[in-house]
Amino acid sequence: MADTNSKKMSGVDTGRKGLMITPDLCIACRACQSACKQWNKLPGDKTTNRGVYENPPNLTANLYNQIHFIEKPQDVGIQWLFVRRACMHCGEAGCMDICPAPGAISRTREGAVVFDKEKCIGCKLCAAGCPFDVPKFDENDKISKCTLCSDRISNGLSTACAKGCPTGAIKYGRRDELTGMAKTAGFNVYGEKDLQGLGVMFALKGDPTAYELPAKPAYDSSIALWDSLIRPLSVIGLGAVAAGALLHYLTVGPKDVEPDDTSGKGGDQ
């Protein structure tokens, strides 16, 4: 593993693993939240009653997987939409590209975006580079997020959340097979192509924005501009200065000032 450039998907495209989330099947039992905490040995967070069923309110350093409750007022009562929030394991991962610490965020052979707390330097740039606002930080400012249960899937098991899900709202498998199944069942697949394919896709009937998902998730434009333009330009610029200085030294040469130099030539530094 440990390829830290997200744009190199070599060895990952074939048989890339992922999740298919079907919000319509979710009953908000939050078995996935519990299964995730159990497998990853994460302690509970103390929360307060906010007058809603959703709990905790968002991802935390100890919560890699959260069911978000969307309440839509109807003529009578409300309509509930349940959306799983967690790392999307983007094919083109902004977090991985902006990360300054070698090996702190990397991609596994199954396509999961994983982290190494020992290598993380706590700069939090990954959170700025994430289109889904996923990375959270522990008490030592180290990154904390879903790993797609890379320690399970590399051993042929499914993710803890998918195993815990009683309705099939979270399905684990090969990405290509998951998208095929969802399309056959008549769903639109969210994230099939975006960001070189999300590792976590959604099988939707309606508009993604109704589920509070970005309509067109995009790779961060600042990271893209840096990577594609400024980075090569700076190398060219530095090379030009080095070559120019060397060429100047060898052709025109340095401007010496001799004590008896009265010719008036030479000039200023």
Add this chain to the structure above:
Amino acid sequence: MAQMIQKTTCFERFVHMLLALSGIALLLTGLGFLYKNELGWLNTIFGGVHIAKGIHDWGGLVFIAALVLSLGTWFTECLKWSKEDSKWIGMLGGYLSKDKETPPQGKINAGQKLVGLLVIAFGALIGISGLIMWLSAGSTIWFLLHNISSMIFAIIIPLHIYMATAANPGTFRIMTRGDVPLYWAKKKHAKWIEETGAK
């Protein structure tokens, strides 16, 4: 022994040294972060990424302090732009030929003034964006601004170092000892010598 004239005060040399050393440490650790796959070894030399981050953060504060001191020390001098300075820039300091006569320069020549102004401008951008990234998760706009400014720095500073060492023998002494031979100063900073009235 040639007659010497003092060009920089002890304080000026201290400020320049502080700015230069902190700037170099920041540039090297920063390059190690930005080009983690190609230049990550730079930070291994500094003792690993964790120590390198400490150097980059706290060294940044030293750099900002040095930049503020520089502002007070050289900014007004850098802003004194004369016709000779424009002419000097127009002929690229006469560096393209050995026989070109350059117009008489003040205590700081036009090239140094330009470097000074660029360092203050881009140094301020680097400092502000760096502080924002350090103190808050922030937005990638600051990341981009920090990087662009730093890359401009990484191009200006090697040029400045070449000009003050190999290209102009005798100049580096101004940064370390502060005094230069009078005949050297008469040639390089004629206007300044005229103003001081040194013979």
